[in-house]
Amino acid sequence: MSVETVKPPRFSILSDNERVLGALMLAPAVIFILALVGLPLVISIAFSLSDVTVGDTSLDFVGLENFRRVIRTPQFQRAVVDTVVFTIVALLIILVLANILAVIFTQDFHGKWLARILVILPWATPIALGTLGWLWLLDSKFSPIDYVLVQIGLLGPDTLLGPGLHLNYLGREFLAMGSVILVHVWRLTPLSAVILLAGLTSIDQELIDQAQVDGASGLRTHLQIKLPLITPIMAIASLFGFILIFTDLVVVFVLTRGGPIYYTQVLSMWSYNKGLEGGALAEGAAIALFFAPVLLVAAVLILRTVRRIEVN
Amino acid sequence: MARARIRRAGLYTAVVAFCFFFAAPFLWMIITAFKTDRDLYRAQNNPFFFNEPPTLDNLDFLFFNTNYLGFIRNSLFVGAVVVIITLLLAVPAGYSLARLAGRWGERASIGMFLIYLVPPILLFIPLFRIVVALHLNNSLWSLVVTYPTITIPFSTWLLAGFFGSIPRDLEEAAMVDGYSRFSAFVRVVLPLSVSGIIAVIVFTFTLTLHEFIYALTFVTASAQRTISVGVPVELIRGDVFFWQSLMAAAVIVAIPVGIVYSLFLSRLVAGLTMGAVKG
Numbered sequence: 028m029s030v031e032t033v034k035p036p037r038f039s040i041l042s043d044n045e046r047v048l049g050a051l052m053l054a055p056a057v058i059f060i061l062a063l064v065g066l067p068l069v070i071s072i073a074f075s076l077s078d079v080t081v082g083d084t085s086l087d088f089v090g091l092e093n094f095r096r097v098i099r100t101p102q103f104q105r106a107v108v109d110t111v112v113f114t115i116v117a118l119l120i121i122l123v124l125a126n127i128l129a130v131i132f133t134q135d136f137h138g139k140w141l142a143r144i145l146v147i148l149p150w151a152t153p154i155a156l157g158t159l160g161w162l163w164l165l166d167s168k169f170s171p172i173d174y175v176l177v178q179i180g181l182l183g184p185d186t187l188l189g190p191g192l193h194l195n196y197l198g199r200e201f202l203a204m205g206s207v208i209l210v211h212v213w214r215l216t217p218l219s220a221v222i223l224l225a226g227l228t229s230i231d232q233e234l235i236d237q238a239q240v241d242g243a244s245g246l247r248t249h250l251q252i253k254l255p256l257i258t259p260i261m262a263i264a265s266l267f268g269f270i271l272i273f274t275d276l277v278v279v280f281v282l283t284r285g286g287p288i289y290y291t292q293v294l295s296m297w298s299y300n301k302g303l304e305g306g307a308l309a310e311g312a313a314i315a316l317f318f319a320p321v322l323l324v325a326a327v328l329i330l331r332t333v334r335r336i337e338v339n
Numbered sequence: 340m341a342r343a344r345i346r347r348a349g350l351y352t353a354v355v356a357f358c359f360f361f362a363a364p365f366l367w368m369i370i371t372a373f374k375t376d377r378d379l380y381r382a383q384n385n386p387f388f389f390n391e392p393p394t395l396d397n398l399d400f401l402f403f404n405t406n407y408l409g410f411i412r413n414s415l416f417v418g419a420v421v422v423i424i425t426l427l428l429a430v431p432a433g434y435s436l437a438r439l440a441g442r443w444g445e446r447a448s449i450g451m452f453l454i455y456l457v458p459p460i461l462l463f464i465p466l467f468r469i470v471v472a473l474h475l476n477n478s479l480w481s482l483v484v485t486y487p488t489i490t491i492p493f494s495t496w497l498l499a500g501f502f503g504s505i506p507r508d509l510e511e512a513a514m515v516d517g518y519s520r521f522s523a524f525v526r527v528v529l530p531l532s533v534s535g536i537i538a539v540i541v542f543t544f545t546l547t548l549h550e551f552i553y554a555l556t557f558v559t560a561s562a563q564r565t566i567s568v569g570v571p572v573e574l575i576r577g578d579v580f581f582w583q584s585l586m587a588a589a590v591i592v593a594i595p596v597g598i599v600y601s602l603f604l605s606r607l608v609a610g611l612t613m614g615a616v617k618g
Contacts, residue, residue, distance in 0.1 A: 045520055049439025052431035056491050059428060063466070063488045064454055070465035084468075131353055142354055144601045145362040148593065151600035152365075153549045153567040156589035160364035163371065163582055169379070171367065171386040192382075217361065225608045274458035277551045281571050295460040295552075302464045303556055312464045319461065326453045333449060 074312035081306035093313035097301075102285075103314065106292040109204065113293065114272045117211040121268055122261070124212065125219035130249060132224050150217040158281040161210050165196040165282075172196075200290040203283055207291050210278045215271060219264040226260035227253060262332045266325050274318060294318065365590055372397055372587035379583065397583035406561060407588055410569035413479055417565060418547045420483045425490040425543045430536070432491070433498025434524055438507075448499040455492040459552040462488070470557050481557040482565065486550060490543040497542070500609075501535035502528060538606040545600060548592075566592055 075093055077086040097103050128146065132139070149157055164170060173193050176182035184190045196202045230253055238248045254261075276295040279285060285292040285300070294317060302311015370386075371379065373393035384390045401407050436444040436451070466485055467476075475481040505528055513523040529536075554568040561573050570588045574581060 045439050048520055049435040052435035052439065056428040056432035056495055059487060059491060060454060063469075063485060064457060064462065064492075067462045067465035067469065068457075070468065071461065074464065127353070128357055131350065131357065134350055136350055136354060138354075142358050144598055145358045147601045147604060148365060148597040149361050151545065151597040152589075152593040153551075153596070155551050155567040155571050156593055157364065159571050159585060159589050160368050163580075163586060164364055164367055168382065169386065174386050213361065213364070221604055221608050225605075270456055270458065274460050276460055280551075280555075295458075298460060298464075299552075299556075303467070308464055308468070315461050315464065318458065322456070322458070322461075326456060329453070329456075330449065 071312045071316060074309050075316050077309050079308045081308060089309075093309050097310055097313050102289045102292055102297055103294075105289055106294045106297040106314075107317075109291060110273060110293045110295075112204070113208055113211065114269060117208045117215070117272050118265060118268050120208070120212050121216050121219050122265060124216045125223050125264065126254075128216065128220040129223035129227055132220070133227050146220070147217050149214045154214060154275075154277045155281055157214060158210055158278050161206070161213070162197075162282055165206055167193055167195045167198055170194070170196065197283055198287050200287065203287060203291050207278055207282060210282060211272050211275070214278075215268050219268055222260060222264040222267070223257060226257035230256050259332050259336045263329065266329050266332070270322065270325055273321065365593060368586035368590040368593075372583050372590060374583055376583075397581075398587055400581070401584040401587050405574055405584065406564070406569065407574070407584075409562060410564055410566045410573075411592075413563060413569075414548055414566040417479055417482045417486065418544045421486045421490055421547050422540050422543045424483070424487050425494050426536070426539070428487065429491050429494035429498055429539070430529075432495045434502050434528065436495065436499040437502035438510075438524075439520075444499070448496045451492045451496040451499070455489065455496065459489070459550070463552050463556050466553070467556050475557070477558055477560045477563060479558065479563055479565075482547075482550075482554060485553050485557065486547050489550065490546050493546065494539045494543055497539055497606075498532075498535060501532060505531055535606070538603045541599060541603045542607060545596060548596065 073086060076088060076090060078089050078092075079086050132143075136142075164172065170193065173182060176188060176194070177192055180186055182188045182194065183192055188194065194202060196206050234252060234256075235248055238252050243251070274295055275293075276299060279291055279293050279296045280299070283291045285296045294314060298311050298314035301307050301314060305311075370389075373395070374389065375391050375394050375396070378384060378389065378391040379386075381390075432451075433448075436448045438444075440447060466488075470476050470481045470485070473481075473484070475484060509527050509531070510520070510523040513527045514520060518526065548565075549567060551567050554565045555572070558564060558568070561569075564573055570585065570592075574585050574588060
């Protein structure tokens with residue numbers, strides 16, 4: 028009873044204190060982020076509208092000149108095409124493979140713990156080091172893939188893949204592009220698969236049992252019942268994959284540096300080449316800013332998907 | 340019966356195929372690491388076997404003739420300091436968003452997550468100028484200062500979800516017993532959050548280990564390189580690739596990180612799906 032009478036005043040003081048406490052606890056993180064994410068974003072935009080270089084760091088306003096100049100270069104045009112192609116093709120392959128992998132992991136089988144570790148390795152490994160393994164696997168002279176192809180009679184004189192003993196994966200336009208996509212698929216399929224797996228295991232088992240009683244096959248249950256239910260989760264997995272591939276520098280940096288010529292050039296690599304190696308800070312910043320609108324759309328899509336999940 | 344058996348066979352075939360695809364590069368790294376030059380660089384040799392006895396010379400070279408141990412030390416140092424900074428800032432921020440920020444707390448924690456998605460490639464040029472202005476270029480401290488921009492948003496958002504899943508009654512009971520909100524947080528909520536905080540430590544550490552662009556840009560002195568840049572950039576000298584040592588360098592880091600990571604995976608997944616799915 029006495030608690031009842033004490034409660035009202037105490038509660039209002041408490042909630043005031045709590046608001047102050049909440050602000051105090053949040054402030055350090057927010058200040059840090061404003062200083063080292065917010066400020067750099069502003070600087071980045073200022074750079075892109077100026078003529079700043081490493082040699083001459085004074086900012087003179089030049090309007091959209093950097094963007095105009097950047098768009099005209101063939102390297103940039105190729106970088107836009109490659110970035111989009113790599114992202115879309117890799118993402119489609121990842122979604123198909125991740126679905127299969129996730130379904131496999133809903134089953135019981137011997138050695139599942141080991142399979143789990145092996146499958147997650149590509150995602151857990153620092154991407155630069157994993158890509159280094161592929162650089163050696165795809166070597167122009169010592170690729171073991173070439174060796175296998177020669178042994179089974181697909182590569183070499185008078186065979187399907189041509190007279191040479193080496194395909195030179197990273198030295199030819201389409202093979203190099205395929206190699207970049209392959210490494211993205213290798214690295215990101217595990218992540219998408221575990222996200223989808225979490226979605227699949229959360230589905231109410233009764234729904235699935237019901238479908239099977241009604242005579243639906245395994246594949247049909249998957250396509251018509253499970254997939255629609257995990258669509259939001261799949262959307263999130265896709266958006267993560269999208270952002271990670273779209274903005275990635277490492278795979279191209281380690282594997283091809285944008286080559287041969289500039290056939291695997293991507294936006295991030297070109298921004299790095301221009302902005303740091305070339306010292307043209309303004310143009311480098313302008314190239315990187317081409318990411319911004321696309322990322323903004325991705326962010327909005329993520330927010331909307333999350334809202335849809337909350338409503339359900 | 341026969342159908343079930345075919346299904347099993349199909350399942351195991353698929354499992355083996357996937358495991359092979361994902362693990363093959365690591366297998367290839369391990370085989371390579373122990374090969375002699377003469378074995379490795381003879382095109383007639385079957386690359387999957389040891390045509391000559393395996394050797395430890397490459398590991399010896401890696402540890403005693405390169406800066407590899409220095410790279411590891413640098414990565415551990417940066418990782419440890421960033422973990423501490425991240426915990427100091429993200430734990431209170433996460434709690435604030437989960438409990439004290441009221442209705443906009445949830446929106447704000449999603450905002451945190453979106454900040455985590457701002458890619459380093461968008462910020463590395465201006466951050467490079469800031470690092471130079473602070474006279475931190477070529478120092479590991481440049482990474483200590485910039486990595487929390489990635490780890491704090493991510494950890495705050497993960498922790499906000501975690502704190503939010505702890506029943507409110509527990510703190511309220513403690514507060515009725517006379518604890519202040521803050522001491523209820525420290526004495527009641529934190530001890531219950533140990534597993535979440537360990538997960539945050541693991542992910543913060545691996546994020547710093549993975550990061551490439553800032554490490555490549557801000558630190559150019561070989562002695563100050565971290566593992567993810569040091570190995571691919573410094574150990575490749577001109578056109579002479581020390582493949583065996585390179586592969587050893589990669590796999591020595593990859594396997595332990597992979598195993599630890601897989602232990603904490605379910606926590607990450609629960610986070611990534613925004614709690615829509617309880618992993």
